[in-house]
Amino acid sequence: MDFAFDARTEELRAKLLAFMDEYVYPAEAVAHEQRELLASPWDTPAVVEELKAEARRQGLWNLFLPDSEYGAGLTNLQYAPLAEITGRSPQLAPTALNCAAPDTGNMEVLAQFGDERQRKQWLEPLLAGEIRSAFAMTEPEVASSDATNITTLIERSTDGTDEYVISGRKWYISGAMNPDCKIFIVMGKTDPDGSDIRRQQSMVLVPRDTPGVEVRRAMQVYGYEDHSHGGHAEVVFDGARVPASNLIGEEGGGFAIAQARLGPGRIHHCMRLIGMAERAIELMCRRAVSRTAFGKQLAEQGVVHNWIADARVAVEQLRLLVLKTAWLMDTVGNKGAHAEIQAIKIATPRTVVDIIDKAVQLHGAGGVSQDFPLAELWAAARTLKLADGPDEVHQRSLARRELKRYV
Known part of the structure; x- marks a missing residue:
């Protein structure tokens, strides 16, 4: 297993990191302000459409689709570090790149199972970000x-x-x-x-x-x-x-299509979750070096050291497991990576929830407020312990797979 980024991944990472710094992070506050003025809270803020236009201009568009006929033609291993970066701003970045759920899964279904008419009518405008x-x-x-x-x-x-x-x-x-x-x-x-x-x-x-x-x-x-x-x-x-x-597809094929859809969806969520954890660690460190309590910087408190160190170790472990899963999906297919997909779906939300929770704690009242992204990140990460199958379902299936070796 070689998880080193190839030249194309490095190029896209550099472009995406610059796009995040120049456009996405500054747009977070703008989107919040614009949303307050919309007639409906579900209307799209103008800044989101501006981000989409810029991302498309830069070639940061439909990166999730491995089929080069419809998307960027990236492997799962190439896409993983890019999805992680978008997870640092989950409210804006995935949408800006036309890589947001549930559209990603639906486009994959239409590309893989839809007929020519269905792809023309629905896949094409989805790929264009028009609907x-x-x-x-x-x-x-x-x-x-x-x-x-x-x-x-x-x-x-x-x-x-x-x-x-x-x-x-x-x-x-x-x-x-x-x-x-x-x-x-x-x-x-x-x-x-x-x-x-x-x-x-x-x-x-x-x-x-x-x-x-x-x-x-x-x-x-x-x-x-x-x-x-x-x-x-x-x-x-x-x-x-x-x-x-x-x-x-055909009558009776819905369950199989759902399973084909959920495999990539689960790993995409886990990729973005790692980015959410990285954002939480960054915020935690910035807070720790900027606040003083009881005569000492928070960064000098032993418990804060433990939180930051444990978070770094956990993120590095998760990233390796997600990259291994992506590599397996590329080399032996989703079915061959089934156990690893279940493993990351169990481990990643659980661990990231804990990391974000520690970041919330370090921010005090600010951590649960709208002035920082942490509370919203926590809610999103906690929900992913349920979405695409709750932890317990994946644990049951993974345990049964392990037990088969001994029965």
Whole structure:
């Protein structure tokens, strides 16, 4: 395993670091001020569109897509350090580079499983950053950590039209509050009584303006409204009808598509989480050398030394595990890297939450305020202990894989 950055990665890293310093960090306060003046909190601040235009001009666009026909053609190992950098400003940087969830996963689904018409209608404007999208899987009435539980129905119409009728209730549907969100990828059951519980589900494209689609309310995350993803919404599908040609792939293929989508999504989250931890360490160190308590700089307090040292050790360990996972995904595929994907999904959010928590503690009241990014970073990191599968699901699967060696 060789994790040294190649020439292309080094070039992109240098460009991205300069872009962050010159454009993204200064835009954080501007975006907050502009958002306060918008008619809707879900409208996009003008500075975000300016960032997108500049990133595209500099060639920092669609870096996440390994398929060179649609994206930058980077491997996971090449993309990992770039995603880490964007994680330092998760509210702005991923969106600026058109590398923000859930659009990234949806573009991957359309590129891999969509037909020519679907790619033309929906993938192309997503790649251009002209529209946003949402992925509708999680439901409030069932334990959605087990995707076979979903109850939303995708049924063939019985009136002679070649359509699907979608009925169900979803929540925490990322991106759905954004007025630029034009398309949902909806997972539901086309064969609810099928003998194979992993062949009951399908995915279908549902335009947001389809009659019967109601974006009911925004769901908060620890009191925050996550603007970077375009919010997290409760969405009701009440007999919404779409052409049968909106099916992605084949009937019964939804579970397999979901698994293909979630593998890259999980590692992308972990890459960005490392960047969030690095931002927290930086803020912690700056605070420690600038504040005095009980006659000594915070930087001279032993407990602060422990926090900073432990954070550095933990981040270096996580980064190596994430890079190994990226390397395996590139060399043996997502299936061959399954155990490592689970490992980073367990370890990274848990560890980064702790690092950010220590940074909050060091900032005192400021740490939980809106004057520093730490509280929002903590909420985002803590949520990732649930998103894309809660820790316990990954622990169960990983433990069973280990135990197979001895049974």
